[in-house]
Amino acid sequence: MKANKALKRLTQAEDVISDVMERYPAGSIQQQLLDAKAAVGRAKDAIVQASSRPKKAAAEASSEVPPAKPETKKTKSTARKSK
Numbered sequence: 001m002k003a004n005k006a007l008k009r010l011t012q013a014e015d016v017i018s019d020v021m022e023r024y025p026a027g028s029i030q031q032q033l034l035d036a037k038a039a040v041g042r043a044k045d046a047i048v049q050a051s052s053r054p055k056k057a058a059a060e061a062s063s064e065v066p067p068a069k070p071e072t073k074k075t076k077s078t079a080r081k082s083k
Contacts, residue, residue, distance in 0.1 A: 003051035007044060014040045 017037045021030065 003047050006047050010040050010044045010047070014044075 014037060017033055017040065021033045021037070024030070024033075
């Protein structure tokens, strides 16, 4: 998912949490809503930081190995040409 799209979705989630907090100002759910809103804020910060790094630095920082390219399948027309 692109960074801008993720930020938009997280902002929407943050808005929904804020609306619920306004509707239910007291009660045991208030602390959980505050925790959820803080988690969304941390996720937004992480996306901003990740998207602001240069691509080379981001690739070096990533511990994931890029997936191998899938092999191309021969179609009937290419199979005939190779014979």
